[in-house]
Amino acid sequence: MRILKICYCFPLFLILNCYPTTAQPPFDYPTANLSTTWSNTDSLPHSVNFTDGSRVRAILLRGSFGPKFACGFYCNGTCTSYLFAVFIVQTNSGGGIVQPSVGFPQVVWSANRDHPVSYGAMLNLTVAGELVLQDADGSAVWTTNTTGKSVAGLNLTDDGNLVLFDTNSSPVWQSFDYPTDCLVPGQALFQGQLLIPSVSTTNWTVQKDLFSLQVTDTGLFAYVGSNPSQTYYSSSVSTISRNDTNTGRSYVRFLNGSLSFFILSVEPGGPDKVITIPRASSAQYMKLMPDGHLRVFEWQGSWLVVADLFNGYLGECNYPMACGRYGLCSGNQQCSCPVLSSPRIDYFRSVNDRQPNLGCSEITPLTCNATRDQVFIELENVMYFSILADMERVDIEVCKQACVNNCSCKAALFQYGSDSSSGDCFLPSELFTMMNADPNVIHRNASAFVKVQNVRSPPSGSFSPSGPSGSKSRSTLGVVLASTIGSVVVLLGVIGFVLYLIRKRRRATQMEEEYIGDVPGMPTRFSYEELKAATENFNKKLGEGGFGAVYEGTLEDGSKIAVKCLEGLGQVNRSFLAEVESIGSIHHVNLVRLRGFCAWKSQRFLVYEFMSNGSLDRWIYHGDREHTLDWECRKKIILDVAKGLAYLHEDCRQKIIHLDIKPQNILVDNNFNGKVSDFGLSKLIDRDQTQVMTTMRGTPGYLAPEWLSSVITEKVDVYSFGIVFLEMLCGRKNFDKSEAEESWHLLAVLQKSWKEEMLVDMVDRYSEDMQTHGPEVVEMMKVASWCLQYDFTKRPSMSTVVKVLEGLAKVESSLDYNFTDPRLQKTTVEHENDKDMTPLLASVLSGPR
Structure with a gap:
């Protein structure tokens, strides 16, 4: 008999892995020496952002031109956490990682799935031969535990195996083993x-x-x-x-x-x-x-x-979680919950009505000390993916009784044998998806008896027809009968009223649904199935705001979208549709485009273009940001936002006041173009109106002083823009308790710095590039100060701001440097963690946050 020998052979490249930031690494660098450290920052030679929101920072790369293995740091989605992983990336002939139109990177192994690390984490190949992953705070997250095992270096093989090898090129540790x-x-x-x-x-x-x-x-x-x-x-x-x-x-x-x-x-x-x-x-x-x-x-x-290696054996319905726990799968993976048919009683409810494939939950949980109140829901001709007999050649009643006697048993699954009188009995302690068998195939006939808990009724009284207590018993019986009849009458009245409300709501919904098709100029109306397919069943959540979650999706044409599911807005009404029509009809390069909407049953969805780099707050605050934006990039984003607001204020059929300008509502695409989003608090006013009254709405810290009078103009957006403008220049939040107490409020710092002529001290001190351009940044602070004038009539229009930023106009020379209002500061402190100050009506449109 020949013995299988497994040999590992790979070359020892004695190379250095500390490249200058301006130098290009070699196209193939699969090996690292001891005493090498890598930091999860953009300074790594191969740091690439992808359009799907993922990011890789490669430290070892095997080969060039085509799909190749690499290892390093990887993140997806919002990129707040990272894996140390082996992944497949597309490379060009020069050995650089490139971004194809779809599909990369693909992670095939990771060290820290349960403990992702943050920006700034360190990977260290120690002098003792141990590979150690540390988070940004220095805490150890993962290690190979190979100290003292004569490790000579680290290698990534052609097969994608990450190997620590000794002086004989033999593996000491390898990712293939884990x-x-x-x-x-x-x-x-x-x-x-x-x-x-x-x-x-x-x-x-x-x-x-x-x-x-x-x-x-x-x-x-x-x-x-x-x-x-x-x-x-x-x-x-x-x-x-x-x-x-x-x-x-x-x-x-x-x-x-x-x-x-x-x-x-x-x-x-x-x-x-x-x-x-x-x-x-x-x-x-x-x-x-x-x-x-x-x-x-x-x-x-x-x-x-x-x-799909299991599909030929199983089929879609035979997967344990095809319809979740307790789910019943029929036909083309149609999911439902078990129900007692006669009399009809619901013992289960869907975990999520919009996603029935997530399974069912018990309305009344099983209780071991109340077994006499348990019954079975019988499901005939039902198959289960696994029948491992707990009892063989028993009849069906013995099987059911065994489940009754077993507290952990969730169902009695019975499969008949050849004689049709006995069969195999399986008593699972956890019940996954069951499948309705093909009605045309009865040779594998099986039944499922799902154990459920009845709500126990109070014991009935006993009544004696004669004897000393007979009269009292008859009197008690009369009271009980009268109470019962009265209760039934009240119950019938309540049921009738509920049915009336349901019919009324259905009629209203039908009228509204019909109205949707009658409104001219509406953006694209997507079907629910289209959005479900585009988002892979709403699987990849991008974030969550005050009106629901936002999901990433891809349409059939390959374009990326962000789908917001509006929650708590009630039914569609005409004012809501009018706002969808208005916002959907505006198009500007610096506004996030509303591509369409979906009205499905009681659900409302808004479909936006996808912005790969997320919101601006990820990029400007020291301590929160993942990458420091240089001065030119900040200037461009500031100008982009100004142009978008100028369009809303001056170039639309109706003047649109945004009312909630803040970094979270400014999105950034892959080229770092800034776009205004989230028109959830917007106010549409006619062009002949100079001001409008409305209740206070928006985000504390970005509210203009005139909000206290509830009489507002588009200048409230100019003020909020000024706050965002100033935050970008200073690299900090408007209200920041991490600063010294006298510096909590950015406007107070600005006012003091104006008086002391020390504005240069406010320039983002964590950015060397911003410090280098200090004088130019100080000039920009004058533009921000103009936008922050307490008297709104003295603030510039957004079109004027655009001209100043483009060098076509100058800043007003006589500015009031008293920026602070004690009343607004108090509001900011009290509500620093709040989002929107006022609840919104169903008619208000909410964009992606």
Whole structure:
């Protein structure tokens, strides 16, 4: 018998990994020496932002021109946390990481899924031969624990294996030994190792106690968590050819074209089991997904799923979480909850009415000390992904009674045998998705008896028809009957009133829905199914504001969108639609474009263009920002915002006052163009109106003084713009308790600095570039001061601000430097953590926050 030997050979490149920031690293640098440190900052040679919001900072890169493995720091979405990971990126002929139109990067291994690190984290290959990941605060997050093991260096192999090697080029530690949720071609999954998916595509946290994939000595098995675990996929192998002395570890290896099963001590030329996979023509990897699917991805101009290895065996409905816990899957993955049909009683409710695939929850939880109040919901001809018999050849009543007697049993699953009188009984302690069997296939007839809890009724009184207490009993009976009849009459009245309200609301909704189609000039109306498909079932949340969550999506034409789900706004009405029409009809390069909307049942969605770099507050505040913007970039964003507001105030059919200008409502695209967003508090006024009365609304700290009189003009936007302008110049918030107490209020600091002629001290001290341009920044502070005049009639229009910023006009010379209003300062302190000061009506349009 030939023995399998696994050898690791890779060259030792004695190179330095500390490159000057102006120098280009070599196109292939897969190795690092001891005593090398990398910092998770933009100073790393290969720091690339992608249009989907993800970012990589590579420290090792293998090869050039095509999909290649790299390792380093990776983040997705808002990029507030990072993984140290091995990922696949697209490279050009010069070895630089490039950004294709779709699909990169792809993480295939990570060290710290449960403990992501922040900007400024450090990775250190110590002189003792240990790879250590530390967060920005210096706390240790992850380590290879290889101190004292004669490590000579770090290498990233062609296969994507991150290896610490010794002086003989033998592996001391390797990432292949610690798989996460992926396998790459050439990687093995050994007995005792697990693939465990993340919670979701945007939440990297390890999905505990749910799905896992592992190898045993008899094959490959996928489990769904419970106690004990339930098998939902198995690929068994024969053991006939093995003798009793064979004690080698079993494993599967992901090869180019197959997933093959081996025994370590047996020559691998003839595997016992082969699962065929389309042979790769480019980069490929296998991943256990959060929904339990095992998918193979391949780069074919974009990342495509070329194989779903369980689907041929299972089908969509046979996945344990296809319809969540307690869910019932029918046909094309239509999900519902079990219900008692006669009499009809609902014992379950959907976890989320908008997403029925998330499963069902018990209305009344099962109670072990009230078993006599438990009943079964019988579901006929229902299949389950796993029937591991707890009892064999028993009748159905014995099976049900066994579940009654077992407190942890959630259902009695019964599958009939060949004689149709007895069968196998399975008593799961956790019930996942059940499947309605094909009505045309009855040879595998099975039933499910789902245990549910009845709400126990109080015990009835006993009445004696004769004897000394007979009269009293009859009197009591009369009172009970009268009370019962009265209660029934009241209940019927309440039911009738509720039905009346429901019918009235339905009629109103129908009229409103009809009105939507009659309004001319409306932006695109998307269907709910279109938005559901574009956002992958609302899976990737970008953020959450006062009126609901915002999700990232991609339309069929490949364009990226941000979809905001409006919550708590009630039904659509004409004023709401009028505002959608007005905002949807404006188009300016410095306004976030409203691409359309969706009105589906009681749900309301707004569809905006996607802004890859998020909101401005991520980039300007010291301590919060991920990257320091240089002076030219800040000037451009300031001018962009000014142009957008000038358009709203002066170039629209109706004058639009935004009313909530702040950094969170200024979004930045991938080229750092600034765009005004969130018209949720906007006020539309006619051109012949000079001012309007309205209740106070907006964000404390950005409110103009005239809000206290409730008579406002577009100059409130000019004031808020001045605050944002000043924050960008100073690199700090308008109200910041991290400063000395006398410097909490930025306007107070500005007023004092004007008097002492020390404005240069206010320039962002954490930016060397801003300090270099100090005199020019000070001149810009005069523009901001003009916008912050206490008397709104003395503030410039936004079109004048644009001219000043473009050098076509000069700043007013006689400015009032008394910027502060004690009343507004008090409001700012009291509400520093608030968002909007006033609730909004259903008619108010809310954009992405």
